[in-house]
Amino acid sequence: MQRLNPALIRRLNVARVFHALRVGGPASQTELVRSTGLDPATVSAVARHLRDEGLVTTTRQPSRGRAGRPPTQLAIDASVGVLVGARLEPGTVRVLVTTLVGEPRATWQGSAGPTVDDALETLAGGVEAALGEIGVGWDQVRAVGVGVPALMSLSGRVAYGPNLGWRHVPLQERLAERWSVPVAVDNDTSAAALAETLFGAARDVRDFVMIAGHSGIGGALYLGGRLYRGSGGFAGEIGHARVVDGGRRCSCGDRGCLEAYLAEDALAARLAERGRDLATYAAIGTAAADGDTVVLEVLDEAGALLGRVIADLVDVLDPEVIVLAGALSHVVPWLLPAVERTLADEALGAYRSRCRVIASSFGPEAVTMGGVGLAMEAALSLPGWLLDQDAAMPRSAT
DSSP: OOOOOHHHHHHHHHHHHHHHHHHHOSEEHHHHHHHHOOOHHHHHHHHHHHHHTTSEEEEEOOOTTOSSOOOEEEEEOTTSOEEEEEEEETTEEEEEEEOTTSOEEEEEEEEOOSSHHHHHHHHHHHHHHHHHHTTOOGGGEEEEEEEESSEEOTTSOEEEETTTTEEEEOHHHHHHHHOSSOEEEEEHHHHHHHHHHHHSTTTTOSSEEEEEESSSEEEEEEETTEEEOOSSSOOOOGGGSBOSTTOSBOTTSOBSBTHHHHSHHHHHHHHHTTTOOOOSHHHHHHHHHTTOHHHHHHHHHHHHHHHHHHHHHHHHHOOSEEEEEEGGGGGHHHHHHHHHHHHHHHSOHHHHTTOEEEEOSSGGGHHHHHHHHHHHHHHTTOOGGGOBHHHHSOOOOO
16 A cells, blocks of 8 residues: 655645644644544644745734633634636536635636637636636735546646547646646536535535536546546546447437536437426426426426436445435436336335435535635645545544
C-alpha cells in the first residue's frame, strides 16, 4: 500500500480543520481537536497556516464568568475572498461566485459556440461579468473550478466529450494559462457528487451514487468516503449502461444506452414522436405537473429504465443513497414511482431495504455548485482525487 507523503498529510489536515470550521462554525483549538480527531500540535500548526493564508480570523470567546484569559476562537473569514464555479454544457456556460464557505454571491449564464475556443471565451467573459456584478477583482479570487460533460483524465484533460464534440483537449492547462489562480477541472457529475458531499444531502454518507442529467446522463461513484475514479479516471459512465438491446442510437455511437432514453434531447425526441413539442427538462416537468398523460407515460417508461440501472447498482455496490441531480431534477418527481417499482421488482431485497433514491439538494445547479467544490479543493491545494469524507467532514467528539 502506497504511503502518503508528509506534504500531502499536511494538506489533508488543513482540509479537515477548514471543513470543521465551515460545517461547525467558530471553534477553539481545543474544540477542533475533539471534532477533527487531530492532536493539539497538529491543530495548532494548521490554525497558524490558515491564519497566515488569511483564511481564518481569531476572536476571544466571552468569559462567561470564568477567571483567567478567555479562550481564542477560530472562524473562516468569508469576506477575504471568493470561489468561482462553472459548468460547461453544449451551447451554454453557467458561472457561480460564492464566498469561501460556498454561499452564493453572483450567477451568470450565457450561450457559447460549438468550439473549445468559443466555450473558453464565453467562460472567461462570464466569470468577468459575475465578478463585476459584485465588484470583486481577481486579487480576491481564491480558485476556479469547472465541471464538463466529458470523460476526463486525472490531469484535467478532456479525453472524449461526445455531446460537446471535443477530444483530447488539455482544458485545465488552457484555463491555467488564462488565469493566475488555482484551476480545477473535472467531469460534471463527479463535480456534482463533490458538491453533494461537501454541502448537500450526502454530507454524512460514505457510499452513494450520483446520476445527473443535462445534455447527457452522467454518473459518479462515491464509495468508502471518496470518489471512485477507476484506473484511468473514467469510472461512473452510468448513462451508457445498455437498457434496450438494439435500441435507440446514443451519442456515443452505441444503441440502447440509458442516455438515449433519459437525456434531455432524448426525452424531447420521444415526446415529439407523440405530438408534444417540449425541448427541455423544465418544460417537460411543467407539462407533467399539469397532468399531460402522454408526458406522464413517457416519463414512467424512462423511470422504469432508470430503475433497471439503479437496481444493478444496488445489487453490485450496495450504496446507502442514489442521488438524482442536474437539470434532470425538473422531472424527478415523475420518474421516482417507476424507479421505486422497478427496484422493488429487480433489486435484491436485503440491499434494496437500505438504499434511498433522492433528489439532489441543488437541483439544476448541482454541477455549478460542484465547480465551487472543486475550487474549494484547489484553494486548499488538495488534489480532488484524494479528498475523502475523513478530510472533508469533522468527526463527532468522542
